[in-house]
Amino acid sequence: MSRHRFVKTLDLDDELEDFDGQQDSTDIYDPNQDPQMRKALAEARAFLGDDFANMDIQDSLWYYYYDVEKTGNERKRVTPKVHLPKHHLKLGSSGYYAIPCIPSLTAKGFFMDCPWLNVPMERRAEILVEPLYPRGGLLGGSSREPPKKSKLAALVAARKQKTQEAPSQSENSALTLLDTLTNSDDCGGATTNDKDKILRGRRYPLQRNEERTKSTYESQVQDNVSSSKPTEEVQELEPNAPVSSPSGFASTMLGLSSTLQHTPPNISSYNLFYTTGSDMGANSDPFSGASPDDIIAKAQGAAKGMKSKTQAKTNGQASKEVNTVSEDLSKTAITDSKPPRSKNLDVLQEYRKSAAKRSSNFVVIGHVDAGKSTLMGRLLYDLKVVDQRTIEKYQREAAKIGKSSFAMAWVLDQGSEEREHGITIDIAMNKFETDKTVFMILDAPGHKDFVPNMIAGAAQADFAILVIDASTGSYESGLKGQTKEHAILVRSMGVQRLIVAVNKLDMVDWSQSRYDEITQQMEAFLTSAAGFQKSNISFVPCSGLKGDNITKPSTDCKWYTGPTLLNLLEAAEPTSQERALNGPLRLPVSQVFSSSTQFPLSVAGRITSGSIQVADPVITIPGGQQGYVKGIAVDDEPSDWAVAGQNTTIHLSADIDAKLIKGGDVLCSASMPISLRQVFIMKLLAFEHIMPMFCSIVVGRLDASARITRLLSILDKSTGKVASGRGKKPRVVKPNEAARVEITVDVEGGVPIEQGARIVLRADGETIATGVVEDAK
Numbered sequence: 001m002s003r004h005r006f007v008k009t010l011d012l013d014d015e016l017e018d019f020d021g022q023q024d025s026t027d028i029y030d031p032n033q034d035p036q037m038r039k040a041l042a043e044a045r046a047f048l049g050d051d052f053a054n055m056d057i058q059d060s061l062w063y064y065y066y067d068v069e070k071t072g073n074e075r076k077r078v079t080p081k082v083h084l085p086k087h088h089l090k091l092g093s094s095g096y097y098a099i100p101c102i103p104s105l106t107a108k109g110f111f112m113d114c115p116w117l118n119v120p121m122e123r124r125a126e127i128l129v130e131p132l133y134p135r136g137g138l139l140g141g142s143s144r145e146p147p148k149k150s151k152l153a154a155l156v157a158a159r160k161q162k163t164q165e166a167p168s169q170s171e172n173s174a175l176t177l178l179d180t181l182t183n184s185d186d187c188g189g190a191t192t193n194d195k196d197k198i199l200r201g202r203r204y205p206l207q208r209n210e211e212r213t214k215s216t217y218e219s220q221v222q223d224n225v226s227s228s229k230p231t232e233e234v235q236e237l238e239p240n241a242p243v244s245s246p247s248g249f250a251s252t253m254l255g256l257s258s259t260l261q262h263t264p265p266n267i268s269s270y271n272l273f274y275t276t277g278s279d280m281g282a283n284s285d286p287f288s289g290a291s292p293d294d295i296i297a298k299a300q301g302a303a304k305g306m307k308s309k310t311q312a313k314t315n316g317q318a319s320k321e322v323n324t325v326s327e328d329l330s331k332t333a334i335t336d337s338k339p340p341r342s343k344n345l346d347v348l349q350e351y352r353k354s355a356a357k358r359s360s361n362f363v364v365i366g367h368v369d370a371g372k373s374t375l376m377g378r379l380l381y382d383l384k385v386v387d388q389r390t391i392e393k394y395q396r397e398a399a400k401i402g403k404s405s406f407a408m409a410w411v412l413d414q415g416s417e418e419r420e421h422g423i424t425i426d427i428a429m430n431k432f433e434t435d436k437t438v439f440m441i442l443d444a445p446g447h448k449d450f451v452p453n454m455i456a457g458a459a460q461a462d463f464a465i466l467v468i469d470a471s472t473g474s475y476e477s478g479l480k481g482q483t484k485e486h487a488i489l490v491r492s493m494g495v496q497r498l499i500v501a502v503n504k505l506d507m508v509d510w511s512q513s514r515y516d517e518i519t520q521q522m523e524a525f526l527t528s529a530a531g532f533q534k535s536n537i538s539f540v541p542c543s544g545l546k547g548d549n550i551t552k553p554s555t556d557c558k559w560y561t562g563p564t565l566l567n568l569l570e571a572a573e574p575t576s577q578e579r580a581l582n583g584p585l586r587l588p589v590s591q592v593f594s595s596s597t598q599f600p601l602s603v604a605g606r607i608t609s610g611s612i613q614v615a616d617p618v619i620t621i622p623g624g625q626q627g628y629v630k631g632i633a634v635d636d637e638p639s640d641w642a643v644a645g646q647n648t649t650i651h652l653s654a655d656i657d658a659k660l661i662k663g664g665d666v667l668c669s670a671s672m673p674i675s676l677r678q679v680f681i682m683k684l685l686a687f688e689h690i691m692p693m694f695c696s697i698v699v700g701r702l703d704a705s706a707r708i709t710r711l712l713s714i715l716d717k718s719t720g721k722v723a724s725g726r727g728k729k730p731r732v733v734k735p736n737e738a739a740r741v742e743i744t745v746d747v748e749g750g751v752p753i754e755q756g757a758r759i760v761l762r763a764d765g766e767t768i769a770t771g772v773v774e775d776a777k
Ligand SMILES: Nc1nc2c(ncn2[C@@H]2O[C@H](COP(=O)(O)OP(=O)(O)OP(=O)(O)O)[C@@H](O)[C@H]2O)c(=O)[nH]1
Pocket: 366, 367, 368, 369, 370, 371, 372, 373, 374, 375, 405, 406, 409, 422, 423, 424, 425, 444, 445, 446, 447, 503, 504, 505, 506, 507, 542, 543, 544, 545, 546
């Protein structure tokens, strides 16, 4: 077995079991204890004779992964033959042969025949810099090696890069495609009614008329630096906005030319930490405009009903600036002729007495090829969201490329790579309604390379469907793969309800004993290791391909008389919705766009807390812009009000500047805006070793630099309490452990974050943990 193979078959859990973050004396490699090394040494010795020291040969064998031939050639070529008397080779304390000091092997001797500055290649050393953070894949990946990309992941990455290289073209085509999908008469053959229901092929995250920017804070800063020379385009923007001068140091660091100091700004630097935005502008002067603190102070002051003049007196200079900003903004803003009159509705009462359908998002998870997309395709087909003609078309097209069994999955898998390879890559969003509820399906990829996409889906879900392939051998390999990993992940993201679809039972002749075996094992795992409550888990035996127990009871599965998958979906009341209804308005913005001339600024997203009605005053955080609601649409239908849990579009008044609001902002009630937090405590599930370290936090569209500043405790995953043993004040959190940690955000002024927010921690391009905010100070 080669060393590579040896490394690959390590059981990471076992290896990590005793790791306490300190160097273990048994970690020191002893070549004489390694049978493979002993065997290779004997072979190399036979090849080389007695001219070489064991240590040299062992070094070379290690370097060449025990390749005796390469070792022999290298020794003969590089090492000067030194005849050592045998008694010079003594075993050192580590069992390694101690090599005597030979003059010709000193550095001076080694380079004696080399001309200065012209050292031959074979004598040059290679210096490898260790990565700053432990690398590796999610759950079970090696922490010592960078994650290996599958061919498919490499292909996707290459295509993505290609698309990014030609942004304007791809953006235009994506937008055209989007328009076609949402407006076109040809809705995949669906009837006119169905067209409204389906949101076909919609990808997460979706932006309409937002200009894409680079996805990380760093790249945005780079863009700003590189584009920081004033251009005519910049000068046209916001001529009246005030400018604060950058310090000499900052000017030097960011390369701001002196002329820029007089250049009007177009955007607050405050928004730089968002992953995507509507428009970063050609030139974002990071020193322009009021500071975030000022903006928040102004917003909170205004919320308490304080007049700006009083504020100026109490808050001094900072507030003066805020007032100037707001005056300037009001001068430049196109004011709406007349705000609509509020109907002063008791929105919660309206909601309860209305026939308004509940909104529910669910994520579909499970091991690769468990049948997730097929199951959802079947659900949409049975509910007549997709018609027979479309399925037949998919069947013909799938048959052409020899993948006819995937026709139903194509309803969800719209990408060409997905269809070509028969797997889901990105989250696919589709909508359907029943009598009581509007459901949003978030179909997650099962392949381990696309776990981050799956996490993005889980972050928005009220509950999850875990699909298990019951066929012989597949259930077992799924357990070793993503079945358990996905279940733990969604739980760590705060998902409490789980429907387990025991799928492909048609392949085991609807065996009841197989179903019982799977349900018993899964229930034990889900209630212990994953931390679900038994009452929140339901099981259903089904076949997505044949349509048994999806919307109608199976005729083949005679022993099951329980609810169908659809019945279970309707019964899955979003657990947190009732609580969220009474909170203050929070709408994390996922899209900013212009709906029409009547509504030139609209934002869309899912209300996570509170309620809203037309004419309500609102504020954007962190932008701190105040305005009012001109109109509301819930699930694309006009409405006078909206409540927590609903996917909503809010049409905003012209007081709010479209340039200063972007995906990741939070739209709040003007009287109770969300606070900005610098430090918070979160409960997380670790995928890598976690210790005090730099990382970034991702909350929806927000991506901010942060640090894990304290490890508070290791938690028992089943009880959520501090684990016994090394539970208190741990020095390291191992992969797959749950822990409570303190996070400090490295963004001046903090970020809009509250208790219950679902967070992903990333470092070095990897997801290192996910979790939920417990307490924000
Ligand atoms: N016999 C049988 N085959 C099924 C069933 N459900 C899915 N399949 C087949 O399983 C294969 C994989 O189905 P998909 O729906 O693509 O699986 P998936 O879980 O969405 O795959 P990823 O999203 O890539 O993880 C396809 O060939 C399907 O036809 C089922 O209930 N019975």
